[in-house]
Amino acid sequence: MPTSINGILKALGDALGDRILQTGTLRPEKVLVQVDVGAHRDAIKVILKQDENAGVSAITGVDLGKTIKLLYHIRACNTIITMGVELPKENAKIESITDLISGANFHEREVSDLFGVTFEGHPNPKRLILPEDWPENVFPLRKDFTAPNFPSKTENSGALKDNEQVSGDDGLVKIVLGPQHPALIEPEKFILKVDGEIVKEVKPRIGYVHRGIEKAAESRTYLQDIYLVERICGICNACHAACFCQTVEAIMGVDAPPRARYLRTIILELNRIHSHMLLLGHAGFEIGYETLFHYMWRDRERILDIMEELTGNRIIASFITIGGVRRDLKEEMIPRIKVEMEALRERMKFYKEIFEDDSTIKMRTKNVGVLSKQDALKLCVVGPVARGSGVNMDVRRDEPYAAYNEIPFRVITYDDGDSWARLMVRLDEVVESANIIQYALEHLPGGPYRVRVPRIVPAGEAIGRVEAPRGELFYYVKSNGTAYPERVKVRTPTFANILAFVKIAEGINIADVPASFISLDPCFSCTDR
């Protein structure tokens, strides 16, 4: 364990003494500290003193029958330290930590929606994921949940009315962006309060694409769950599969063979390339630049052709499985992929020139939607949104998985914090990914690409982190020794970035709102699961 984690543990031990009930490890080699109910705030204060840039990665709720366990996964010193608190089910109340770490806002609301835990002191304890007309006191992720008799939509139309009251009537015009809007690819609602042409306040309402995947994962076997979590998001599907398989392998104590790790890296980087190119083209379309959109997507087709040859389908890879990968890479494909990567690098040079020289693009994206480094750290944002504001974080370097500990690459950051910087981060990352794939192909080890694993996973729990194209993807899986998982928790990168929408939209021109939102790369299917 890194020395700073030991420092944190020592500081926690000193500060809390016997309010720490237990210290253990959460696989793979992460620290789990079980504290007493009232002590979690002091523990977080201690962690913040040791690492002031600590942020919340996720807050997981687990139903243990008579109690609900809350796991606070805090990202500090480039790794995750987890704090567990157990609450009795009948009286699940705990103090909120939103005043200590603002980024915990949405995580707490989600746990309260799905488990029924009340967070005292939360600034906005409203529903987050479930619809407004969901019956009270019915919590889907509890084990004793039975589907209630839902009232018909016409009877309950009063509850469905827009009750997101945005700070009273003060002469501001209310504009609703969504759920159906041409600027948004997927449905979410953003209520903007505008004064003339300036946006004063933004209230997001998410949950329109909630499909209950975490609950569905509990009634399918681990093998079937791979395909389920792949379909949380179409664009970053390989990352979800990789993270899930990584986490389950950690519970089993199984390591994928070296060739499989390299092949996983190749698929993950191909996924990243196609996702970034999709976004850059889409950003061009949003600001009215259709030509850029068509060129970028035409070049993206070549990547999809490689994925089709490698995995059997263009977008949904279904390539990664528990214990390795499902297919091998044929020898004759290697020179072809290398040629494509070289061509890709050339094209990216052309696009970089466009982004740097074209005056209309710069007029629309420079100094638009600025997120300062302070705000980025306070709101615990991840991925290119954070890297575009100068925060140097990347899971591939901080906690290498797959083959990243053996492949050299650069982490790209830009300091401007505006939409242009975020788009440039993604552009440069495409080139880096092409380099990573080339290196992986040249150093591909031989050997098996898969190990057989038992269908029944031994009891245990583990977390896994993967750098998806949109940021840090976090999984927590708990197994109880049967063929079905007990709890699968998914925290997607866009979920952590939703608060950034609110921050950058305040004070900008309403015409800049679509351009800013698209530079944050929202993937609302991921957000809502």
Add this chain to the structure above:
Amino acid sequence: MVKLSPILKEALIHLFKKPATRRYPEEKPKIPAGFRGKQIFDINLCIGCGLCSRDCPAKAIEMVEVDGKPRPLFHLDRCIFCYQCAESCPRNAIKSSETFELAATNKSDLIVKPKASGAAGACE
């Protein structure tokens, strides 16, 4: 001096290039081998273990009686073409094909029944 964006020249060059889009359905795309299209089921290799049906994530395979033995029936409208069935089959009775044009106007066209033995090879 304002540097001109390279797209000005690129757009003009493209006026004289062949389009990147294909005249589908007159021209069909070239599908690589190993593409996860419609399943080809060889009934002569099947031993009726039912692993394909158990492992299917979408519950798209139903075991039905053919000549007194259980054989899989594929519901292509539920199938997600993940090919976990092909992987789980201990006798390699399920193989992939390159057929992807599976749109149909009738739901019953998407149910692939196992043909009674005697006719080796694919079901329609």
Add this chain to the structure above:
Amino acid sequence: MSLDSGFLFRVLIFPGFAFILFFTMFCDWVERKIEARMQNRMGPTYTGPVGILQPFADFVKLLTKEDIVPFNVKNFIFKLVPLLSFSIFVFAFVFLPIDGANAILNSNFEGDLILVLTLISIANFFLFLSGWSSTNPYSATSAARILTQFLGYDIPLFILALAPAFLARSLSILRIAASQPLPFALVIPWVFMLFIITLQAELEKDPFDIPHAETEIVGGYETEYTGRRLAFLKLAKDVQIVLGAAIAVELFLGGPYGPVFYGSPAFWYALWFMLKLLVVVVLTEYLTCVFARLRIDQVLVINWKVLLPLSLLSLVATVGLGLWLTR
């Protein structure tokens, strides 16, 4: 002029109404095909040979759709506007010499340049009314933007249009077109370039696309229109583009006048007119493809701080040049 069959032929068929209609659809096809080829895709392909029937097919399809008038709109204006703006644009064509003479013979007069430009402004105003009368927040935003944009850009348009008028010492379009031994685009190229930019803004094409920016305000002022009315509104937009290009051709490229090889001059004049118009259409379409869309405040900044002073300066330079040329 007598109301005989020759007159009816000229007004209704050629170079009148039917010619304008079919030529507009042809220009629409050219625009879409050029834009598609620049974006490395096919464009209209399947309807008719090389997709040339596509605009016609779109028009006919819209005519067959259901006509919905929302509940709260200002009924009379809502229903009148598409037809009215279309008619005004087509009417403005009467004053442009297409085959060497106007559609209605001898209808040209000193000052019909001012009349045509005013008609364009009025028709633009009616497009604003279409957005304003469909009481819908997206249409209202678009209507406000269209008003801001064209009111601003009309002024440089007028000023720049006066430059060739000065060189030709006349305000009649027929005479301006006829007095160009060398096209004015070569004599006063700076005015031509500024005129093309102003034309982009008048015709609401990228980078001045903001009034009907699909990604922000759905359909803009077209949002509430369906069926026949939408067909005519779209047609009005297309005729506006052809009209703008036609004015550019008349003022700067020598109108229909060009070398006559054999046979009737009217045929050659019409041919030159169409070719020159296609050149201008392709030029504006190229500019559309290579730029992103600017925000409304940036559009206004470009107008008041850049285009207006430049157009005044270029008018002064043109007057100086004109006086020097005829000293």
